[in-house]
Amino acid sequence: MSDPFDLLVIGGGINGVGIARDAAGRGLRVLLCERGDLAEHTSSASTKLIHGGLRYLEQYEFRLVREALAERERLMRLAPHIIWPLRFVLPHDAGLRPVWMLRVGLFLYDHLARLRALPRSQALRLGRDGVGAPLQKRLTRGFAYSDCWVEDSRLVVLNAVDAAEHGAEIRTRTTVESARREAGAWTVTLYDAERRQRESVRARIVVNAAGPWVGETLLRTLALEARPKVRLVKGSHIVVRRLYAGDQAYILQQPDRRIVFAIPYERDFTLIGTTDVAHEGEPGPVRISAEETRYLCACINRSFERSIGPDDVVWSFSGLRPLYDDAAANASAVTRDYVLDLDHEGPPVLSVFGGKITTYRRLAEHALEKLKPHLPGMKPVWTGAAPLPGGDMPGADFEAFASTLAAEYPFLPEATVRRLGRAYGTRAALLLGDARAPSDLGEIFGGDLSAREVDYLVRHEWARASDDILWRRSKLGLHMDREGVARLGRYLAAASGC
């Protein structure tokens, strides 16, 4: 068996790849194993906000909100292609939170954000302001504030790309089946589903970033007693055809004191979510229930002029929040902050409970800080000023970058330039290479997905199956018909020699 890895990371969600990237950049020898595809579970099922979490102020989660707001400012600069500002409209709804409470919350939110790249909150007269137009006339007052949008699953993939470029080994479709402490290190059994092979590797430290499986991994895979407990809370979203004009999102208060977002999505759609439903039993893939769909439609129908029903839903997705169990009475109130549990009775294992997409980078720094005594010679923090792959655009200015890309590839329609620029940033040039005419892009599968892009995703981003490409590396699944999906499947099968 070869030399042990310094770190074996279980899980290719945002927390696993974030830790793998940070560790690889500090000179550690890292192996990351993901059972399925990168971001296959919770990290592609989020609301896709890089946000402080206005709602968490009500739960006095000031540490989390302050850290998340600082990360918001930072991540906007490090990945301006996949993270951009979003303005939210918060209507005041008589009988729900009073105006003074909304005002105080937004005042705090503005002030907890130390840097000010985004505009401050402001009061709105919804009857006079265009953003009030899609709302019911009874909603006359409101506020506007800013947070950011993130392409969640692309954030995961770009962290994995950067981890690999710093020397980490990233293995998808590889399950960590079992691990035991032996002769001062971990001996870990892996199963590679593509090659149908089992293999044994050694690692000095294991990081358990298995998301919803974090507790199960502790108990079964690592044969340890689970100390902190994980609480699984399902959250679902629906996607409908675009409900309203404009780039603004809406944050709608509900009579059960929850809030639900309506967000412009993939140019032609509106994303609506989320729910909070306690999940009992084993973790696993989850789907929206009819009750959740009705709930989300009702949330929209309470505030918008246009009403929607289950028949308007064109797509939905659900995920499990792997929250740290703080014994809160209801699912919405469980802390969204993260807890890092270190067991060092022998070779260490660090388990990640909870967390947000927004705070993944700081979580990774904290994780390595905790492991520092076991990693002598580890280099210092570095990710705070290092752009993610494709994010190295001058002045973090996406619009200027998109103009340059359009000038370099004048044969591409504007919408394609913007989509590729958003997805790949400066690496779009690596994908497009010497293409000088549409025919240079090869077969088109629909939704402007070309063979050249598919080849790039297979070669550089671990894409193997149609779903990896249509629902995680992109959301082109929303724009493609069945025939195109079938052709893509055949193309991938031929490329892999199946």
Ligand SMILES: Cc1cc2nc3c(=O)[nH]c(=O)nc-3n(C[C@H](O)[C@H](O)[C@H](O)COP(=O)(O)OP(=O)(O)OC[C@H]3O[C@@H](n4cnc5c(N)ncnc54)[C@H](O)[C@@H]3O)c2cc1C
């Ligand atoms: C509905 C919803 C909305 C959310 N909205 C937001 C938001 O807007 N903003 C925000 O900041 N956060 C949001 N979050 C929180 C955020 O999405 C999660 O905290 C984060 O994605 C968790 O990432 P993770 O890496 O811990 O888990 P995951 O993404 O689930 O990754 C864990 C991975 O481990 C793998 N795995 C498990 N066991 C093994 C094994 N034995 N071997 C190999 N691999 C294994 C799994 O296949 C999985 O891919 C939301 C969450 C939900 C559910």
